[in-house]
Amino acid sequence: MRNSDGMEWTREALTERVYRILREDLLSVGDEFTPTSSLIDAGLDSLAVTQLLLAIEESTGVWVDESLLTEETLASAESLAACVHAQIAHA
Amino acid sequence: MPRSPTPDLPLSGADCFLRAFDSEVRRTAGASHLAQLVLRLGPGFDAGAFAKLLAEVAEVQPILRAPIGRPWGILPPVYRIGKASEAAPPRVEIRDAPRQALDSGGAPPLFAERLNERVDARRGQLVRFDVVRYEAGTAGSDLALTWFHPLFDGSGSERFLRWLDEVARGARAATDLPPSAERPVRADARTRGEQAMRWRGRMHGFGARAPRSLAGPLARTPQRLEVEVTSFSREDTARIVDRARKQAGFLTPMLFYLAASIRAHHAVYQLRGTDPQSFVVPLPVNLRTKGSGGDLFGTHVSLLWFQVFPDACADLDALLTELKAQRLASIKEGMVEAGSAAMDYARWLPQRFYAGMARREFAGELCSFFFGFTDEFLAGMDTFLGAPILNGFHSPSVPPSPGSATIFSIREGRLNATHVRQAGVFSGFELVRFQQRLRADLVGEDA
Secondary structure (H helix, E strand, O other): OEOOOOOEOOHHHHHHHHHHHHHHHHOOOOOOOOOOOOOOOOOOOHHHHHHHHHHHHHHHOOOOOHHHOOOOOOOOHHHHHHHHHHHHHHO | OOOOOOOOEEOOHHHHHHHHHHHHHHHHHOOOOEEEEEEEEOOOOOHHHHHHHHHHHHHHOHHHHOOEEOHHHOOOOEEOHHHHHHOOOOEEEEEEEOHHHHHOOOOOHHHHHHHOOOOOHHHOOOEEEEEEEEHHHOOEEEEEEEEEHHHEOHHHHHHHHHHHHHHHOOOOOOOOOOOOOEOOOOOOHHHHHHHHHHHHHHHHHHHHHOOOOOOOOOOOOOOOEEEEEEEOOHHHHHHHHHHHHHHHOOOOOHHHHHHHHHHHHHHHHHHHOOOOOOEEEEEEEEOEOOOOOOOOOEOOEEEEEEEEOHHHHOOHHHHHHHHHHHHHHHHHOOHHHHHHHHHHHHHOOOOHHHHHHHHHHOOOOOOOOEEEEEEEOOOOOOEEOOEEEEEEEEOOOOOOOOOEEEEEEEEOOEEEEEEEEEOOOOOHHHHHHHHHHHHHHHHOOOO
């Protein structure tokens, strides 16, 4: 899977993408929110997660299976991106 | 220098949507569309001090008693903030009861009676409190916040109590409300119009197999609501929460409770030998970002609508699979935004438009039943005005048709399942069957 620049989605690029979607579109967070911040503590709820998955699908063309979403995968933007990256690798 | 007039505060589309239901309930049942939150408190609650606090708060938060009306009779409804001082302050009624009344378990019958009352929002009758003190409060107190539904949604009512407690403790001034944190709407008027039409199309589609509620199509009936709260043990609740997470998903446990509620209603149809045709149920979606403390007043929800057929109800897992698929498809299709857009039109349309539309599409019904899941009740809050919170739950009113609502919340590791119903809709046998099926699905045991 490639991004809009024709490059392969790296885990770092996905982390940055997920982080930006969360920060700019879905969560009301301040500067203290980082790619390693807890998503649940930052206010991620079921609607925001589904909207995030839709945005990821739009960017990568891959729909992340909701059953993969657990406390561990939703721990931070980084861990969620790792989950997405693993799914892209198998797509 | 003359003071400038206090500006009116417009009702949101969702507020007006609920106000439309008030019009329907007034017309058909002689009551108002109210909601209620109940707290069971331990010793230490000073009802008199609470009444004084509320009077002070109402002085600086005039929305609590602002008459609601349409400027010039036709413009979208507003809270007439400038007229609030002419309205009576919110009532706090205090009653005493013996300790034995506390031992009966449920909330005082007075609280259910409050839900059947008719209030006049045009005169600012928006909120009231009732306190029942046991042994003059030394054995504890029950407190009910009853409100005209557009003033708060369920989450807002909890935020309001949390904020009142902060004001009482001096942690916050009565003028100081937490900041708003509603998800922004990013759509122009044309897009919102298209969204509203899409929502209208979805409702029309449901009509092909219109639901039939247990109350049957609407009859003009005086509202007589019964409220029953089942508090599950901590052991059962741990099991239920685990099942909900595993079977419905880490972030979507509400679908588990919705599925159990549908199957409990379905069991009653089976007992009657009647065909529900389909189950059409709205799921409230909170539009505030989670964890924010703001947006106390007003309704900050959209609705996701589900329709399932009796065949899908035979098995809990199969029903959950269907509900999960519908939820995902609805969000992908933008139905959360479409629901909000459709409700926005309620600001301009006559109050009876929406109920009339629903009853036309659904052969006289509004839906199969009403449902809510509010998760942790006053999470992290142990006391209210110094008294320990022993339990708490929501009990919204429900129109006589569909005549049934289930709402779930969890307080300190114990699930409260509230069933609000119009008296006479369920026979004694049916109620037993309903409760057996609900418990069996929640806990995971044979009915």
